[in-house]
Amino acid sequence: xxxxxxxxxxxxxxxxxxxxxxxxxxxxxxxxxxxxxxxxxxxxxxxxxxxxxxxxxxxxxxxxxxxxxxxxxxxxxxxxxxxxxxxxxxxxxxxxxxxxxxxxxxxxxxxxxxxxxxxxxxxxxxxxxxxxxxxxxxxxxxxxxxxxxxxxxxxxxxxxx
Numbered sequence: 001x002x003x004x005x006x007x008x009x010x011x012x013x014x015x016x017x018x019x020x021x022x023x024x025x026x027x028x029x030x031x032x033x034x035x036x037x038x039x040x041x042x043x044x045x046x047x048x049x050x051x052x053x054x055x056x057x058x059x060x061x062x063x064x065x066x067x068x069x070x071x072x073x074x075x076x077x078x079x080x081x082x083x084x085x086x087x088x089x090x091x092x093x094x095x096x097x098x099x100x101x102x103x104x105x106x107x108x109x110x111x112x113x114x115x116x117x118x119x120x121x122x123x124x125x126x127x128x129x130x131x132x133x134x135x136x137x138x139x140x141x142x143x144x145x146x147x148x149x150x151x152x153x154x155x156x157x158x159x160x161x
Contacts, residue, residue, distance in 0.1 A: 032089040036114040037142045041065055046109045051146040057082050061148050063158060069148040072156040077145060085141055089115060092134045095123055101131035111139050 033055050041048040041064070048064040057079040063070045094115060103110060108129050115123040127135055 031118045032086040032115055033118050034116040037139055038112040040110040042109045043107045051142050053082050053085055055086055059146055061146050071154050071158050073148045073152040074155050075152045088138055097125050099124055101127040104130055
């Protein structure tokens with residue numbers, strides 16, 4: 001009788017564990033839906049520009065100062081490519097970052113990230129070179145997919161001030 005109860009208890013435990021594991025949901029995509037990265041100016045000729053990355057694959061580049069391509073450019077890189085970049089913001093848990101990291105050296109260009117999440121929340125992070133290293137990695141990854149060239153569509157001219 002004890003053997004039967006033990007066997008029944010063991011079987012019940014296996015079924016419960018299997019059910020618990022089957023209820024785990026897998027996300028269909030990153031919770032980050034949109035990222036806008038702005039590289040700010042320095043006292044010299046540092047390029048300043050804005051890159052917007054959308055989950056549907058669209059990337060928009062807007063020049064501000066000292067860039068090779070002036071104006072607003074767009075290119076659809078495909079949802080898979082942009083989702084890969086957006087997912088990195090989730091993996092690095094950017095939502096837990098401070099909103100601002102001090103800029104100790106005034107001449108260094110900064111990076112400003114605006115992030116929009118699927119749940120409607122938004123995050124704004126201003127940092128120069130003194131924030132977490134992974135923020136710089138994310139900025140380089142955005143830069144790598146936003147290298148404007150002749151295959152990009154110019155959608156607007158920018159008036160110089």
